[in-house]
Amino acid sequence: MQFRNFKMVSYVGYGRGAFNQLDEIIAPHRKAGAPMIFLLDHFFDNGHALASRVPLRGNDKVIFADVTYEPKTTQVDKLAAELKAEFGTVSGVIGIGGGSVMDLAKAVSLMLNNPGSSADYQGWDLVKFPGVYKVGVPTLSGTGAEVSRTTVLTGPTRKLGMNSDFTPYDQILLDPELTKDAPANQRFYTGMDCYIHCIESLTGTYLNEFSKSYGDKALDLCREVFLSGKEWTNEDDDKLMMASYAGGMSIAYSQVGVAHAVSYGLSYLLGTKHGIGNCIVMNHIGEYYPEGVTAFKQMVAQNNIHIPEGICAGLSDEQFETMMNVSLGMKPLWENALGKNWEAIMTREKLRALYEKL
Amino acid sequence: MQFRNFKMVSYVGYGRGAFNQLDEIIAPHRKAGAPMIFLLDHFFDNGHALASRVPLRGNDKVIFADVTYEPKTTQVDKLAAELKAEFGTVSGVIGIGGGSVMDLAKAVSLMLNNPGSSADYQGWDLVKFPGVYKVGVPTLSGTGAEVSRTTVLTGPTRKLGMNSDFTPYDQILLDPELTKDAPANQRFYTGMDCYIHCIESLTGTYLNEFSKSYGDKALDLCREVFLSGKEWTNEDDDKLMMASYAGGMSIAYSQVGVAHAVSYGLSYLLGTKHGIGNCIVMNHIGEYYPEGVTAFKQMVAQNNIHIPEGICAGLSDEQFETMMNVSLGMKPLWENALGKNWEAIMTREKLRALYEKL
Numbered sequence: 001m002q003f004r005n006f007k008m009v010s011y012v013g014y015g016r017g018a019f020n021q022l023d024e025i026i027a028p029h030r031k032a033g034a035p036m037i038f039l040l041d042h043f044f045d046n047g048h049a050l051a052s053r054v055p056l057r058g059n060d061k062v063i064f065a066d067v068t069y070e071p072k073t074t075q076v077d078k079l080a081a082e083l084k085a086e087f088g089t090v091s092g093v094i095g096i097g098g099g100s101v102m103d104l105a106k107a108v109s110l111m112l113n114n115p116g117s118s119a120d121y122q123g124w125d126l127v128k129f130p131g132v133y134k135v136g137v138p139t140l141s142g143t144g145a146e147v148s149r150t151t152v153l154t155g156p157t158r159k160l161g162m163n164s165d166f167t168p169y170d171q172i173l174l175d176p177e178l179t180k181d182a183p184a185n186q187r188f189y190t191g192m193d194c195y196i197h198c199i200e201s202l203t204g205t206y207l208n209e210f211s212k213s214y215g216d217k218a219l220d221l222c223r224e225v226f227l228s229g230k231e232w233t234n235e236d237d238d239k240l241m242m243a244s245y246a247g248g249m250s251i252a253y254s255q256v257g258v259a260h261a262v263s264y265g266l267s268y269l270l271g272t273k274h275g276i277g278n279c280i281v282m283n284h285i286g287e288y289y290p291e292g293v294t295a296f297k298q299m300v301a302q303n304n305i306h307i308p309e310g311i312c313a314g315l316s317d318e319q320f321e322t323m324m325n326v327s328l329g330m331k332p333l334w335e336n337a338l339g340k341n342w343e344a345i346m347t348r349e350k351l352r353a354l355y356e357k358l
Numbered sequence: 359m360q361f362r363n364f365k366m367v368s369y370v371g372y373g374r375g376a377f378n379q380l381d382e383i384i385a386p387h388r389k390a391g392a393p394m395i396f397l398l399d400h401f402f403d404n405g406h407a408l409a410s411r412v413p414l415r416g417n418d419k420v421i422f423a424d425v426t427y428e429p430k431t432t433q434v435d436k437l438a439a440e441l442k443a444e445f446g447t448v449s450g451v452i453g454i455g456g457g458s459v460m461d462l463a464k465a466v467s468l469m470l471n472n473p474g475s476s477a478d479y480q481g482w483d484l485v486k487f488p489g490v491y492k493v494g495v496p497t498l499s500g501t502g503a504e505v506s507r508t509t510v511l512t513g514p515t516r517k518l519g520m521n522s523d524f525t526p527y528d529q530i531l532l533d534p535e536l537t538k539d540a541p542a543n544q545r546f547y548t549g550m551d552c553y554i555h556c557i558e559s560l561t562g563t564y565l566n567e568f569s570k571s572y573g574d575k576a577l578d579l580c581r582e583v584f585l586s587g588k589e590w591t592n593e594d595d596d597k598l599m600m601a602s603y604a605g606g607m608s609i610a611y612s613q614v615g616v617a618h619a620v621s622y623g624l625s626y627l628l629g630t631k632h633g634i635g636n637c638i639v640m641n642h643i644g645e646y647y648p649e650g651v652t653a654f655k656q657m658v659a660q661n662n663i664h665i666p667e668g669i670c671a672g673l674s675d676e677q678f679e680t681m682m683n684v685s686l687g688m689k690p691l692w693e694n695a696l697g698k699n700w701e702a703i704m705t706r707e708k709l710r711a712l713y714e715k716l
Contacts (some may be wrong), residue, residue, distance in 0.1 A: 003373030008366045015361030025363055199635035209596035210372035217575045238567035
């Protein structure tokens with residue numbers, strides 16, 4: 001098809017305090033004897049108040065997911081296998097956390113109903129069966145994972161999602177109150193995932209009015225919250241959560257660009273997390289996004305954020321080659337950013353020089 | 359629940375020319391022997407090119423719907439009964455037209471699977487069973503009916519929709535090219551449905567950031583297209599279609615206000631269509647929406663639009679009473695516009711004086 005037919009999340013709840021409705025929302029989806037599995041970011045382990053608010057019933061289970069590194073296919077397979085072994089079937093999987101937990105929960109839901117390894121489904125439209133009922137509750141704003149049709153996973157041979165119409169959540173619950181405890185640096189890195197995506201897609205060669213209107217809105221909201229010059233407020237959390245949602249929706253008919261293509265290399269080789277990786281790259285690509293990078297640097301300064309430097313110092317030639325191979329493999333991203341002739345513009349020499357600066 | 363859990367349309371396709379994908383999109387939903395029913399606005403009867411592009415297969419049927427007046431429960435019941443008598447079951451209903459056809463197609467889909475009369479389901483969450491597969495293809499932009507969970511119907515005792523989670527479309531196909539033949543006055547009246555809704559909701563007392571971000575976007579797009587000072591272009595059609603979609607989404611956590619409450623009275627008594635009715639009222643309510651009405655009048659002037667005047671001249675006291683009763687019955691609209699104390703503000707005398715001006 002020329003135009004993608006975009007699968008939407010089935011139900012959306014938004015509101016400050018909406019987390020209190022989770023029990024009521026999931027109730028009709030409970031099957032006798034089959035538990036709900038709450039997959040929480042390990043950030044909420046060790047007595048965080050949010051963990052005690054999880055609406056546990058019967059044999060429901062809370063699992064704290066270690067997302068120090070981004071989700072791996074092995075981690076997904078292990079979680080799904082353990083749940084099958086312990087319960088046979090489950091009623092649903094509820095992911096509560098940032099982008100990594102969002103993606104992990106989607107992938108585990110799918111692997112509870114699909115045979116083999118999640119690595120078998122890294123790609124487009126390979127997933128065979130719908131997953132179990134799945135709910136996304138973001139506690140960080142910016143990734144857009146709450147509305148995307150992918151789950152970014154690091155597998156044995158590649159970092160690629162399970163992209164399918166079965167992947168989007170059945171339900172998302174957007175409660176900006178849940179983001180209030182995020183450390184300022186983390187909030188910024190994750191928020192920049194949205195901002196940088198918008199800069200890349202809105203200046204790209206793939207775009208139509210659907211994605212443009214969502215992207216423009218997300219960009220406006222990011223600017224409002226990160227360039228206000230005022231202290232962070234509840235209203236900023238409200239807006240950033242909508243920026244994330246709108247940024248995620250804008251992906252329907254657009255594509256990311258240079259920052260993402262380069263940061264995928266960092267993440268593959270060094271395990272750099274997506275949000276901070278994009279920021280590290282964005283700091284050095286004013287050549288491609290002059291206005292976007294200028295505003296990015298203002299945001300960094302105004303919000304007193306630390307962006308790491310020198311993370312590629314001391315890497316071997318072989319390691320640089322690995323990053324470059326991963327990055328240059330993202331052809332649609334480069335084409336979106338630089339046009340059909342991108343290979344003549346982003347030569348291996350130029351990309352190597354860029355990585356050396358990071 | 360404190361915060362509505364909003365049922366989304368399942369699939370969205372957007373693109374100039376996307377109508378050409380309709381055949382491919384509906385193919386997996388065809389059931390052996392059961393036709394697809396294409397419900398077209400009578401505007402496309404008598405040889406309009408769009409009618410010849412409908413992807414008919416097997417025993418599929420095209421029905422041209424007379425939407426001179428807004429949909430009635432009797433019209434819905436008759437269509438559903440005729441389809442059941444002719445085919446037993448159908449594979450799906452595809453509504454192609456403006457807001458009336460959008461609503462009619464949703465209602466017919468529901469009544470093919472629910473017993474009794476559509477009048478039995480006018481209200482909230484009364485519909486018992488999902489309808490047959492339904493697809494919405496708007497050919498006018500502004501109503502938001504493509505994403506709403508209602509179908510506005512005039513019944514034996516009231517004008518009220520079948521509001522339910524079964525009501526939204528399974529699929530919408532947004533092709534701005536389909537709106538290019540709309541007469542300028544009609545395009546304006548329907549576009550103003552979106553603009554006026556945004557003015558009412560954004561200044562109202564019911565609102566959160568979800569609805570605000572969608573409403574702000576829809577309002578920006580309406581201003582861009584109707585206050586550009588330039589000739590209408592394809593890009594304006596693209597934008598207005600997104601304004602309609604965003605305006606419809608913003609309904610999730612917001613409410614309309616004075617223009618809608620008053621125009622419902624006109625529509626009930628005089629059959630005034632929704633878009634033009636809102637415009638007729640908007641012309642006279644600068645007291646409640648000073649900035650919104652000023653910009654509205656600029657739009658009317660810039661686009662050389664005729665807004666009827668004097669439509670209530672010669673009505674009887676009894677007729678005024680009927681309109682006032684319908685209008686004052688819309689309590690949530692008045693409360694949203696004027697606050698909890700609205701009855702002290704919008705007295706019967708004041709409302710009568712307003713109707714007399716229209």
